[in-house]
Amino acid sequence: MSGALSTKDKEVVYLKRALESVYSRFQTRQEERASDMDAQLIATRTIENLAKRDNELTALKTEVSNLRQLLAANSTAMSENEFKSRIAPPPPPPQGFKSRAIFVRTPEETDASTTLNATGVPPPPPPPPPPPPLPPPLSPWAVPNRKETLTVESKDISQITFHSPPPPPPPPPPPPLSFPSSGSPLSPPPPPPLSLPSSGSALSSPPPPPPPPPLPPPLNASLFQFPPRPPGVPPPPPPSGSAIRIGNKAKATGPRLKPFFWTKINDQNCGATVWEESSNSLDFKLDDLEATFTIDNTPTSHSKAANPTRKQSVTTLLDITRANNIAIMLSRFKMTSLEISQALLRLDDKLSIDDLKAISKQLPSPEEVARMKDFQDVSKLAKADQYLSAIMTIPRLPQRLECMIYRQKLELEIEEIRPDLKTVHDACKELRASARFKLTLRAILTVGNALNGSSFRGGACGFRLEALVKMKETRTAKGTSECPTLLHYVARVLIRTDPSLTLFIDEMPSVESAARISFPTLQQNVQSLLTSLDKVKEEISLLKQIRIPSDNDQFVTIMQPFTLEVAQRVDALNNMAALVETDLRALFSYYGEDLNSPEGPKPDDFFGMICSFSSSLQKAALEIHDRQKKVPALAQGKMSSLTQSSSEEIVKAPHDTSHDLTIPSTEHSASIGRGNLEEAMRSLREGRKRCRPPRSITGANKIFLDGRPELS
Incomplete structure (x- = not known):
């Protein structure tokens, strides 16, 4: 009952807290909503925004008014040049209007013109006041004399400014001239002199000039440009033929010569060079130049007849890369394609192992064989095609090449494999029978058990030989x-x-050689010889089934006796490899290793580990022996110094030093000197020549081996 009441009380408390939480959230939302709906706040914000916008409008109006004032001031201060630059160019003058030129006349010419005007000749109407900024371009029909060109003193020119005036209206036509009653026509007067206004702002335009005199020399084109020719006036005559050819290279009329391709040096780059200093006084005779370097573009009939033959000689049915590779391979042979084919059929030894391997890499494919058969005359093809056509008729050519290679390399491989197997076999025997090595391992086991004591490593009956190479990495406590x-x-x-235990390697001379031999590789080589021999036998049986053999095919005749001869030797080599494998398994098991374990050492690593330990042990023994030779000398010097101090120390010092020295005293020399220490150390220093077992055959010829194992 009390439990139910407590549960009810907890539920009531929980519900009260839930209601309080809901109420507090609702109250907060109501307050926020009320604050958002406050009219006074909304009105205040609106008024502030309006006032801000009014201020922005006032600032913009002030800026606009300032810009307008600035624009008005700029428009009133517009210069004449700006005004003229905005005005469109004037229209062209009428067709009957002649171009005018501005001239400055001499005083004499001015007087003459005044006299002519006094005779009653009316002057032409004046042009508009503003002159052009520069003298108008001269017309080819109104060119003055050189002395009539514009010459103004510097003081007058400095006061003259030329402006580009607005376009003047076209002038009215001049009135007709009245001449004297004598009837002799007067020459038209020269134009009046140029009047310089006092203001110096512009030049007045002169009246129309008289008819043009003959054409003067051409003026500078950079200062004047001729206007377009008026209509109705004939064009000037064309220049002479010599002027038309100016700038054109003379066309060579001689025979075409073979060019000499060099790098030309321009004239501006020849200054201060050897070419600038060369003398032209020498006269070189080049009479035979054309005969030597003339190019004859007409091909002879002989070359035309030879081209089809050349194209026909390089005709090939092969890919260009494939044809090139075959041609490169054929260049190593001193035989024709037919001779190579006959050598393959006869199993000729003129083809070496390298030659046979090269041929096996360039065999005809089925598609190439089909193309060769469809082609009628193979002699018209390239050498690569002729070669493939010659060897494609040999039956089972890839297998034949493998058999020929096997036949030539079998003797060499037997000579290489058999001594290696014997070396590994001898190393197994020597390592298992070495008494010194066993005593050395026993000493290491004793030291190791003494170090490990009662730990889980102590009390060992043996250890893995991989610990031999770890001893040189284990430091002593003091490390001195x-x-x-x-x-x-x-x-x-x-x-x-x-x-003498430090020289245990002398009892097993074959271990060092066995460390350089990979026994798994030897096994693979032996198995490869067996497999290849089976393939040769199979190939012989297949070729025997061919009813119509190829001409001069000697494969069966040569290979069948060969297989019968070498089968016994290959089997003996296989038996020898199996025997060595058995010896290795027994040796590994004897030293606590497993030959088939992936974590264990391989045979070559096993032998190499023992050789490495032997070398390190001999080096350490030499260092220890040298150190022990130095200690007695130091102890003897210390002893002599102590005798001078007191007689008690003289008696005590030898006792203490003899306790610390590792070299034994003379009374124990019979037991410690066993094995001849000095001889052993001398052997370590000078080395001892090891008598390795001789190979079964000496010399370069290795094909006379019988392949039988000679194991004792």
């Missing part, structure tokens, strides 16, 4: 130069016990 590593300590122990 006297005994820096565990390997040095083991060497010290072996020297104390029997120094």
Whole structure:
């Protein structure tokens, strides 16, 4: 009952808290909504926005008024040049209007013109006041004399400014001239002099000039430009033929010469060079130049007849890359395509292993064979096509090449495999029978158990041989130069016990050679010889079934006796490989290893590990021996210094030093010197020549091996 009441109380409390939470949220929303609907706040915000916009409008109006004032001031201050630049160019003058030129006359000419005007000749109507900024271009029909060109003193020119005036209206036609009663026509008067106004702002335009005199020399084109020719006036005569050819290269009329392609140096780059200093006094005779370098463009009839033959000689049915590769391969042979084909049929030894491998890489494909058969005359094809046509008739050519290669390399491979198998076999025997190596391992086991003590590593009955190479990496507690590593300590122990133990490698001379031999590779090579021999036998049986063999085909005749001869030797080599594998398994098992384990060492690694340990042990033994030779000398010097101090220290010092020295005293020399320490150290320093077992055959000829194992 009390439990139910407590549950009800908890529910009531929970509901109260839920209602309070809902109420507080609702109250907050109501307050926010009320604040958003406040009219006073909305009105205040609206008034502020309107006032802000009024201020912006006032600022914009002020800126516009300032810009208008500035524009008005600029429009009133517009210069004459700006006005003229905005006015469109004037229309062209009428057809009957002649171009005018501005001239400055001399005083004499001015007087003459005044006299003519006094005779009653009316002057032409004046032109509009504003002159052009520059003298108008001269017309070819109104060119004045050189002395009538515009010459004004510097002081007058400085006061003259030329402006581009607005276009004047076209002038009225001049009135008819009245001449004297004598009837002799007067020459038209020269134009009046140029009147310079006092203001210096412009030049007045002169009256129309008289008829043009003869054409003067051409003026500078950069200063004057001739206007278009008036209608009705004939064009000037064309220049002479010599002027038309100016700038054109003379066409060579001689024979075409073979060009010499060089890099030409321009004239502006020849200054201060050897070409500028060359003398033209010498006269070089080039009489035979044309005869030597004339190009004859007409081909002879002989070349036309030879072209079809050349094209026909390079006709090929092969891809260009394929044809080139075959041609390169054929260049190594000193035989024709037919001779190569006959050598393949006869299994001729003139074709070496490299030649046979090269031929096997360039065999005809079925598509190429079909093309060769469809072509009628093969002699018209290239050498590569003729070669493929010659060898494509040989039956089962790829398999034949493999058999020929196997026949030539079998003797060499037997000679290479058999000594290696014997070396591994001898190494297995030597390593298993070595007493020194076993004692060395026993010493290492004793030291290791003493170090490990009662830990889980202690009390071992043996260890994996991979620990041999780890000893030189294990430092001693002090790490001094006297005994820096565990390997040095083991060497010290072996020297104390029997120094000859450090030379255990002398009992197994084949181990070092076996460390350089990969036994799995030997097994693969032996299996390859067996497989290839089976293929040769199969190929012989297949070729025997061919009813119509090729001419001069000697495959069956040569290969069948060959297989019978080498089968026994290949089987003996296979048996030898199996025997060596058995020896390796027994050796690995003897030293606590597993030959088939992926984590264990391979045979070559196993032998190499022992060789590496032997080398490190001998080096450590030499260092320990050299260190022990230096310690007695130091101890003897210390002893002599102590004798001078007190007699008690003289007696005590030898006792203490003898306790620290590792070199034994003379009374124990019979036991410690066992194995001849000095001889062992001398052997370590100078080395000892090892007598390796000789190979079964010496010399370069390796084809007379019987392949039988000679294992003892």
